Amino acid sequence: MTNIIPLSELRTQIDAIDQQILQLINQRAKCALEVARTKQAEGETGSFYRPDREAQVLRRIKELNPGPLSDDAAAHLFREVMSACLALEKPLEVAYLGPQGTFTQQATFKHFGHAVKDVPVPTIHEIFQAVETGHCQFGVVPVENSTEGVIAHTLDRFMDSPLKICGEVEIRVHQNLLGKMDGLIGISEVFSHQQSLAQCRQWLNTYLPGVTVTAVSSNAEAARLASLDHGKAAIAGLVAAELYDLNIIEKNIEDEANNTTRFIIIGAQQPASTGLDKTSILVSTGNQSGALHRILGPFAEYGISMVHIESRPSRQGLWDYVFFIDIEGHRDDDAVAKALKVLQNNVKMLKILGSYPKAVI
Numbered sequence: 001m002t003n004i005i006p007l008s009e010l011r012t013q014i015d016a017i018d019q020q021i022l023q024l025i026n027q028r029a030k031c032a033l034e035v036a037r038t039k040q041a042e043g044e045t046g047s048f049y050r051p052d053r054e055a056q057v058l059r060r061i062k063e064l065n066p067g068p069l070s071d072d073a074a075a076h077l078f079r080e081v082m083s084a085c086l087a088l089e090k091p092l093e094v095a096y097l098g099p100q101g102t103f104t105q106q107a108t109f110k111h112f113g114h115a116v117k118d119v120p121v122p123t124i125h126e127i128f129q130a131v132e133t134g135h136c137q138f139g140v141v142p143v144e145n146s147t148e149g150v151i152a153h154t155l156d157r158f159m160d161s162p163l164k165i166c167g168e169v170e171i172r173v174h175q176n177l178l179g180k181m182d183g184l185i186g187i188s189e190v191f192s193h194q195q196s197l198a199q200c201r202q203w204l205n206t207y208l209p210g211v212t213v214t215a216v217s218s219n220a221e222a223a224r225l226a227s228l229d230h231g232k233a234a235i236a237g238l239v240a241a242e243l244y245d246l247n248i249i250e251k252n253i254e255d256e257a258n259n260t261t262r263f264i265i266i267g268a269q270q271p272a273s274t275g276l277d278k279t280s281i282l283v284s285t286g287n288q289s290g291a292l293h294r295i296l297g298p299f300a301e302y303g304i305s306m307v308h309i310e311s312r313p314s315r316q317g318l319w320d321y322v323f324f325i326d327i328e329g330h331r332d333d334d335a336v337a338k339a340l341k342v343l344q345n346n347v348k349m350l351k352i353l354g355s356y357p358k359a360v361i
């Protein structure tokens with residue numbers, strides 16, 4: 001028989017370990033504060049947050065992790081430790097698509113940790129504005145969903161914004177039917193954001209045929225409305241259920257099993273190369289033949305993978321388009337720099353929206 005260690009002894013061990021962890025974390029926090037002082041002494045102003053350095057710290061933790069904690073669990077713990085360390089100086093102010101309880105808020109905490117000051121903002125346009133005016137240092141906006149495709153508002157806003165993309169984060173999006181009722185019978189209306197409604201279209205047709213479906217400004221707003229009327233339901237995340245004290249009538253009602261939304265972090269910063277980065281660009285060719293060839297040629301020539309391409313009307317002429325493109329690598333990496341230089345000569349306009357570390361957690 002294996003030797004069973006008494007509970008009291010295990011708890012004594014855990015208490016002693018916790019004391020050591022606490023001391024070490026505080027030692028780390030003091031170091032992080034010193035980093036801030038050094039940055040200040042070197043003349044840096046504004047935020048001491050460094051997305052490139054944070055990505056490297058988290059990647060290293062995953063590599064070093066001996067287990068039994070999973071690499072992801074270890075990285076999440078360190079995400080929070082870093083967040084708390086950075087907040088000692090001054091918590092970052094991050095604008096996100098509110099109100100509280102949205103998936104964008106979840107994405108904000110996943111990327112920055114919980115020590116940020118999260119500032120709910122009602123529209124994507126105003127999130128850009130909040131960062132452009134310096135009201136917040138960073139913003140978090142959805143950019144694409146695996147079921148529904150790009151969020152056009154976000155892409156379009158980049159056409160005239162000086163802001164850069166300085167990070168990305170993905171959230172596995174589970175949709176749920178929430179309400180004050182106990183089941184599907186008697187539901188007269190369902191509220192949700194238009195993206196979420198689209199992600200649950202088949203489910204709604206199958207289980208709530210003929211029920212009025214109304215798009216509102218956010219899932220959290222839908223949950224709030226459902227909390228006011230016992231005959232009306234909302235489609236939203238579980239955080240919204242808790243926030244508005246709603247029953248979970250049906251869980252995971254999204255049509256696609258891997259429904260995932262990608263969010264980007266916008267700000268004035270331009271992170272340094274980490275070796276595992278992406279670069280997003282905006283390209284306009286004018287209404288010419290062979291336009292796509294001129295765009296893709298330089299990437300093929302320098303062996304650069306394109307992860308995403310999306311076209312949007314340029315709004316500068318009928319059938320004139322701009323392309324939003326994500327490639328692998330950082331603008332300072334040799335091959336990417338060379339390809340972008342060639343591209344610049346091939347097209348009417350090239351705007352680098354940012355080079356940033358690939359999502360780590």
Ligand SMILES: C=C(O[C@@H]1C=C(C(=O)O)C=C[C@H]1O)C(=O)O
Pocket residue numbers: 031032035036048049050051053054057081082083085086
């Ligand atoms: C400590 C630094 O500053 C901040 C805090 C970090 C941390 O706690 O590890 C990492 C990057 C920055 O966001 C640093 O630049 O090294």
